[in-house]
Amino acid sequence: MKKTLMITTLALLFIPSVSRAQFFGGIVYDPTNFHNAVLRYYQLRMQLAQLQETYQEVVNQYRLAAAMAHNIQNMPERYKAYFSQWRDLATVPDVYQNTGAWVNGVNTGNLPTVLQGYHEATTPLEQYTSDELSRMTPRELQQVEAGYASVELADGANANAMATIGNIRADAQEVQNRIANLEDDSFSNKPALNGQVAVLNKINAANILMLRSLQDTNNLRLQALEQQVIRSKEQRDAAATAINTDIYQRDHMIKEVQQVTNGLGTSLQNYRMP
Secondary structure, eight states: OHHHHHHHHHHHHTSOTTOEEETTTTEEEOHHHHHHHHHHHHHHHHHHHHHHHHHHHHHHHHHHHHHHTOOOTTHHHHHOOOOOOOOOOOOOOOTTSOSHHHHHHHHHOOHHHHHHHHHHHSOOOOOOOHHHHHTSOHHHHHHHHHHHHHHHHHHHHHHHHHHHHHHHHHHHHHHHHHHHHHHHHHHOOOGGGSSHHHHHHHHHHHHHHHHHHHHHHHHHHHHHHHHHHHHHHHHHHHHHHHHHHHHHIIIIIHHHHHHHHHHHHHHHHHOOOO
């Protein structure tokens, strides 16, 4: 009996300090496992709090999306407006059959038709012969060439403006159809047309249509500017001609008048009654 008790005591002495057993309760307490269990419980609590926060964010986003997805009722009746339609140039008399090509050109923008119509409806510009040009003084020749250039430039600018007007008018109906489609899609209550991507696509389409319209507007302004430049050239040529004429008169006419008046004075002084 004593020997058995001694062996048991020695066995208890060799048990590690981190692990203690309660023999009477049958429960083994391990501090390391308990620490790990507490740590896992803390992590689970943190994960639960994060999940709750994520859930609340998702709910808020859903509520915001639901509110943003709410469509205004009766959009066409509330906002749809009607504008004037582009019309072709048609009500033009053609008494002498010289305006038909012009009208067709400004309605279609076809350049050969425009040139034909402009040629038929305007007074032809004739040319000086070589003999007529050779008999001109350098000053007269310069003035004639400048005036001739003004008419030629005006013809080119007018024909170009007619072609631009024709191109815009020819494409006007198609542009109006595109605008009508965009308007209908904007007023539609269909979910497929009111999603985020669909709305962005409609915005992009509207911006492109606006850019195209601005491009046409700039083309028309450019044509008007070209014609204004030509009119300014004509005014400049007229002013330059007036200045050059005054300079010529001061350089030549005054001397010639003085010669005539001096000769007339001498003649009067030498004149004797018979």
